[in-house]
Amino acid sequence: MASAEIQRAQARAKEMARARSSRSARGKKLLQSPRSKTSIASMAALAVVALAVTLSSLATGSSNAGGRLVTADVLETPWREAVQRAPLPNGERLVEGCHVPETWRHVEDAFISDEEIDILLRMVEKGMASSRGDTGGPTILDVNGGFMKDGMGVQTIYGGDSPVSFTSEEYKVYARMFDRIRERIMEVNNLETLYFTAPTFVARIVGNESWTPLELHDEYWHPHVDKDNTPHYDMSGLVYLTTHGEDFDGGEFVFLDEGNPTVVRPRRGRFITFSSGQENPHRFTPVTRGTRYAFSMWFSCDKAHQFKTFLDGKVHRAFHRDEL
Template identity: 40%
Template sequence: MGAKRQKNNPKREKNNQKKTKLLSNNIIATAVGLFSCIAGFYIVYFSNPHQNKVVTIEDIGGSYNITCSEDYKEHPIFTECTPIKTCGRFVRDNIVSDEEVEQLLALAKRGFAHGGSDGGASILDLHSGALSMGERFVNIYKFLENDALLETFRDEDFELYNDVKSRVHKTISEEFGIDPSKLYLTHPTFFSSITNTSAKTQHDEYWHKHIDKIQYGSFDYTSLLYLTSYKKDFEGGRFIFDDANSVIIEPKRGRLSFFTSGSENPHHVEKVTSGVRYAITISFTCDPKKSIKDPKIRT
């Protein structure tokens, strides 16, 4: 229900097939990039050695400063922004209210209701329109009729989404001492939904260790806003930094975690064993050429 229908016109159908093929290629490219961030799949997998010491981010006061990696020097350097001297990982629990989390969660659920991966790990990108559907991806802005789109996405939802993004941007800028005008939203930024359903494709394998800066040259700062809570809404699904201390972040409704994106912060997500883990990945770059605009409803 709600999917667009076209009249049976041979000439128009041929032209639409060409457009659909091009659109499909663009969505697949976008979605593969998105799942690289969720799943950590990027040509090779890193090993995950046993760690003897495990501490949560709360154990170290919600922040953890570390030495920056050399990854950033392989890309254009922006002296007022690129993390060369100051790197770390942080957690903040006061960025969004409970009511705002509920609104964002409801937005995500309405979007995912039109699709969802067969393999347990789904994405919804409000910027590109990419939505997991079975073992493929569609552009939700093209897939749904206008009425269905307006029922799924409301202006106030997009206003909140953009406002929360701005708060996250401000928080990262302040913690890392960056001029806010030098830090830009980048691709991919998206909602994720993870269940314990067995993976069907490589895109569903979100649990592999990875490094964001290596996967995406544009990434300089990564953030995640959790919309559901560990042990309350799901089991498993903790965020683990794979360093000597194996620092763990336990997802919590409204909790924001953010960190520099280089090899100083390798990480993975535990397999979800029950329930549904919802989150928003919001990524930032220092390169204005790789910035993206705030999303808006396309009808």
């Protein structure tokens, strides 16, 4: 890279760092990624830093709504932002090493490989095969609990006339995803304990603007706090199987910080985590075209809420734990 170009890239890097720190609001700290290390002496290292800035600036910017935007372009390094945890609801016992005072909003790409995503998509389609909700709106599948909910109501998937049967390869990929996510959330937030909990599900939303929800519960786009809905949720995790702007339009995830929302566009294989309390109100916008798939999963600091029957072979036919 020519030296004038490096200088320009450096100036751009400084400007971006300045813009970033001036946007840091309400006690939040933005992580200074490797690009802010302007003290690196060698020209070669500076060139690498400048390149990282250029790549990263492709994937982040400002959204139409005026807030920050994490685009659906691939992130070379995770996008991260620290938040101060809101006080625990009255009566909830604080678990040291799990209810840490500061947690990270963390967005990471290529968390699940293409091959794994294909297996998961196959699994989801199999589990939703009897869905009557393909005219729009959400179909929700809980593989662990064994039910599927579409616009017409709830059905069990392992019982009935034509029970769904997943292969052990499908179960393996599915179970490993949860294990890896739990470990990653612990790593990112420096936690000592964290338990996978239930319920957890995958949602398929077929964009159709003429679709009208039957009940309030079907209006998936409402702002909410995960822990307000389910008090034992402490950490939230999301994995997307399709990409905004390619497979579907709309369906953008938004952290609802007052006056400064952050939009994260789903991308196939993208993983998002954040703590589940009042510090992270969020929503996602209506899907207007195509099909959006998202796994939602939650983790608890309370051992009593650990999901123990996960893939234990009792709920799930045609599955043997030994095969995992």
